Amino acid sequence: MQIAVTGHPGTGRDTVARALRRCFGVRARRLADRGGADGGSSGSALPPDLAVHVLGAAVRDCDLSFLRRVDVPIVAVLGKCDLRGGAEEVRSLVARAARDLGRPVFGVSGPAAAAQVTEDLRAALADWAVAGRWVPVLAASFVDVDDPVERARRTSALAELGGRGLAVALERCAAEPTVSAAELTRHLRGFSGIGALAAPVRACAPVIAAERERRHRRALTLLAARGGGPDGGGSAGGAETDRDRCEADLIR
Structure with missing residues (x-):
């Protein structure tokens, strides 16, 4: 799974990305900064399947603006929970962030999660x-x-x-x-709370699978339309054979 870790600078995105890689064995990378919250490429050749958005102590306008533009499933995380006071204060911050975002938010202590x-x-x-x-x-x-x-x-x-x-x-x-x-x-x-992310990430699997299938079919459609190989060239017989193979894949 390809996970893009997003959020405005200073929220602990790199640590959360490291925790996701170590705990779940996924590909997780922080996106390059653009303004308050991230946007752009994760540095992977493949597009992300999922965004884990890391919040600061409170939801900011840049978080709301960015999340409205995201077209992949999102799991929201309150970062640096080890620095937010006691358990009761963390629960209060998580509840407030969930109300502001209109979606579940999960509190995570990044360093402990990545330990x-x-x-x-x-x-x-x-x-x-x-x-x-x-x-x-x-x-x-x-x-x-x-x-x-x-x-x-x-x-x-x-x-x-x-x-x-x-x-x-x-x-x-x-x-x-x-x-x-x-x-x-x-x-x-x-202790870190990272385990609570497993269920919401798993719940995104059907949407992720459908999007991967859509991308795969689109790529096959383009390849078939071009007549086969990556450069669209080759012999007439070979190109026709490649097109037939792509079209057969599309209707399976």
Whole structure:
């Protein structure tokens, strides 16, 4: 599946695209910026089957304007939910965005969704949990240590998991010191909310299949009209054979 990740700059589109690739095995890319919300090509030779539109803290006019122009199925996501306060505040923001858009909105913590805990990262998390190291309210201050090696290790962990994801991972390590890297990855992705996107994406499958069939039939129609091969050339006999094959495909 080809997914275009859209939204205005600063909403965490790249992280959501990475999470979609890692969690669902789809092709997902952020579209190139054009004004407030994205438009244009995803950089793939194939057109997108689906748009995952990432919102900021609130729906903006550029979101509404862009979504009115989109002609593929859309799944709307409230991004950076790990930075939006507690669970109750996130639910309130999601509900308000859904009312403003007139469609379901799903809250996602991008860094936790995209998490891929390595054994080295798991070992670092276990060390910090044993030592009672916790993520402060200002997460960036977690890396304020004198030892350059330790500072680099903390910086890498914070960049990979985000502040809230790092806190969740440390809590799990403190509760279960022998937790594996794979289990931590699953735990973080469960916390992230990314799993809730599976059902709405799956629900778009019939529309996606119909559009792919329409594009396929249009391409065959053009190929048949041109008389066969990509350049429309070839011998009369060969072109006729190719046309017959295309037309047979069209009526199957």
